[in-house]
Amino acid sequence: MNYVSTRGIIDESVSSAYAIKTGLAKDGGLYMPESIPTLAEGEILSLASLSYCERAATVLSKFLTDFTYDELLEDARGAYSVEKFGSHPAPVTKLSDKEYMLELWHGPTAAFKDMALQIMPRLFTRSLRKCGEEKTALILVATSGDTGKAALEGYKNIEGTKVKVFYPIHGVSRVQKLQMQSQEGNNVSVSGIVGNFDDAQSGVKKIFANEKIKEKLAESGVFLSSANSINWGRLVPQIVYYISAYCDMYNSGSIEMGEKIDVCVPTGNFGNIFAAYVAKLMGLPIDKLVCASNVNNVLTDFLKTGTYNRARDFHATISPSMDILISSNLERLLYITLGSEKTAEYMEKLAAEGKYTLAEQELAMINSSFVGYYTTEDETRHKINKIHKQKNCLFDTHTAVAVHAADCYLEDYKAERKILVVSTASPYKFARDVFLAVCSREPADELSALVELEAESGVSIPAPLKDIDKRPVIHVGKIDKSEMEDATVKFARS
Numbered sequence: 458m459n460y461v462s463t464r465g466i467i468d469e470s471v472s473s474a475y476a477i478k479t480g481l482a483k484d485g486g487l488y489m490p491e492s493i494p495t496l497a498e499g500e501i502l503s504l505a506s507l508s509y510c511e512r513a514a515t516v517l518s519k520f521l522t523d524f525t526y527d528e529l530l531e532d533a534r535g536a537y538s539v540e541k542f543g544s545h546p547a548p549v550t551k552l553s554d555k556e557y558m559l560e561l562w563h564g565p566t567a568a569f570k571d572m573a574l575q576i577m578p579r580l581f582t583r584s585l586r587k588c589g590e591e592k593t594a595l596i597l598v599a600t601s602g603d604t605g606k607a608a609l610e611g612y613k614n615i616e617g618t619k620v621k622v623f624y625p626i627h628g629v630s631r632v633q634k635l636q637m638q639s640q641e642g643n644n645v646s647v648s649g650i651v652g653n654f655d656d657a658q659s660g661v662k663k664i665f666a667n668e669k670i671k672e673k674l675a676e677s678g679v680f681l682s683s684a685n686s687i688n689w690g691r692l693v694p695q696i697v698y699y700i701s702a703y704c705d706m707y708n709s710g711s712i713e714m715g716e717k718i719d720v721c722v723p724t725g726n727f728g729n730i731f732a733a734y735v736a737k738l739m740g741l742p743i744d745k746l747v748c749a750s751n752v753n754n755v756l757t758d759f760l761k762t763g764t765y766n767r768a769r770d771f772h773a774t775i776s777p778s779m780d781i782l783i784s785s786n787l788e789r790l791l792y793i794t795l796g797s798e799k800t801a802e803y804m805e806k807l808a809a810e811g812k813y814t815l816a817e818q819e820l821a822m823i824n825s826s827f828v829g830y831y832t833t834e835d836e837t838r839h840k841i842n843k844i845h846k847q848k849n850c851l852f853d854t855h856t857a858v859a860v861h862a863a864d865c866y867l868e869d870y871k872a873e874r875k876i877l878v879v880s881t882a883s884p885y886k887f888a889r890d891v892f893l894a895v896c897s898r899e900p901a902d903e904l905s906a907l908v909e910l911e912a913e914s915g916v917s918i919p920a921p922l923k924d925i926d927k928r929p930v931i932h933v934g935k936i937d938k939s940e941m942e943d944a945t946v947k948f949a950r951s
């Protein structure tokens with residue numbers, strides 16, 4: 458199975474290892490498999506009797522054909538170990554007769570990015586070897602919080618790689634900062650930037666575009682790479698848990714084999730929900746995909762009107778991992794639905810004019826699978842409060858956005874199908890806002906919010922966040938944004 462660019466401007470067809478090694482296609486497009494593999498008749502039934510890692514190796518081997526099943530199984534077992542994820546990496550729980558939750562936050566950083574970033578570094582180093590690459594990969598990350606920590610945890614001590622994270626020193630939460638500052642590992646480096654997230658991100662982009670730096674790094678046997686969600690190696694592991702969840706719902710008697718379900722995903726960069734769509738295209742019985750946004754509702758508008766318009770106010774919300782105005786992976790949906798020529802045309806329009814509009818029948822094709830809803834800040838808090846009162850369940854802010862959207866969808870569509878709602882973070886990762894929603898008062902401070910929330914709810918703090926303030930702080934580096942290049946070269950040589 459080879460991979461092609463969503464834009465098709467340069468005619469290239471590459472192996473899965475090469476696609477993972479390079480991340481972005483040469484014409485600026487994203488890599489997609491030439492065709493979507495299918496689940497054979499009866500295959501879901503046979504997957505249902507397997508472990509999560511075996512399910513992962515089976516599904517991944519359909520896409521990553523230059524990896525052996527045994528390599529993929531070894532990587533899945535290394536990534537989703539009991540020590541890191543507990544007994545099930547992606548369990549399904551029941552919220553009501555119609556609503557089920559897919560919990561994706563049992564990994565080392567308590568957010569769903571772990572599902573991809575624990576296995577991707579393993580796939581990545583194998584890809585380097587398969588491509589005959591001998592240099593060390595330096596993964597550069599600019600983060601507003603969650604991705605940086607998940608990348609550090611994923612790449613730490615991974616042979617053939619180094620990882621450097623830049624975060625805005627005053628732009629992340631206390632918990633997020635402590636998570637990064639206490640990061641262990643022999644190949645990691647973390648710097649706080651005096652500036653905001655955009656400064657960190659544009660600094661990283663500048664380094665990627667700087668040929669002189671690349672030459673300097675090459676002298677030290679290092680090349681630059683990124684871990685962001687447009688890399689196919691981050692997307693493909695996310696397909697697995699939708700298929701696995703269907704198997705688990707079947708095993709627990711919640712659905713019949715072949716019964717269609719709907720899926721609702723709290724969405725930012727459109728990676729997670731796109732993975733669900735690929736599972737559907739493979740033949741998993743999914744009907745509608747509900748795209749849940751916060752008040753940064755560019756996708757809700759797009760799915761309603763066919764116009765994608767990024768020219769709008771940016772809102773900093775209590776579900777910050779979804780505060781996005783350009784959802785990069787939407788390009789993959791355009792490609793699958795409309796082909797590469799149209800995709801290239803719309804992406805050019807987006808770059809030049811900040812917006813594009815689909816033709817009516819193009820939108821209709823997308824709407825046959827996708828619907829969009831958005832949730833306001835008040836609705837998010839009310840949902841957390843209500844579900845805690847009624848069911849004694851605690852949801853994080855991103856998950857609450859999705860539960861609210863799922864409820865609206867059920868009300869509007871009167872769908873008979875069961876709906877699987879994706880839960881993307883532990884409530885403790887966003888303890889302050891969850892505490893405020895549950896108790897209607899401020900916690901004493903951000904860190905005590907964890908303990909106060911535990912006392913209030915009786916739900917234990919997950920191990921990765923417990924005693925976060927008592928861990929040794931290793932990375933206190935604070936630099937000006939003008940020093941990012943030097944810091945990168947210095948780390949590469951270390």
Ligand SMILES: *Cc1c(COP(=O)(O)O)cnc(C)c1O
Binds near residue numbers: 729881
């Ligand atoms: C990244 C993230 C999302 C958004 O996922 P996308 O794949 O970018 O759409 C939702 N919730 C949480 C907690 C996240 O960290």
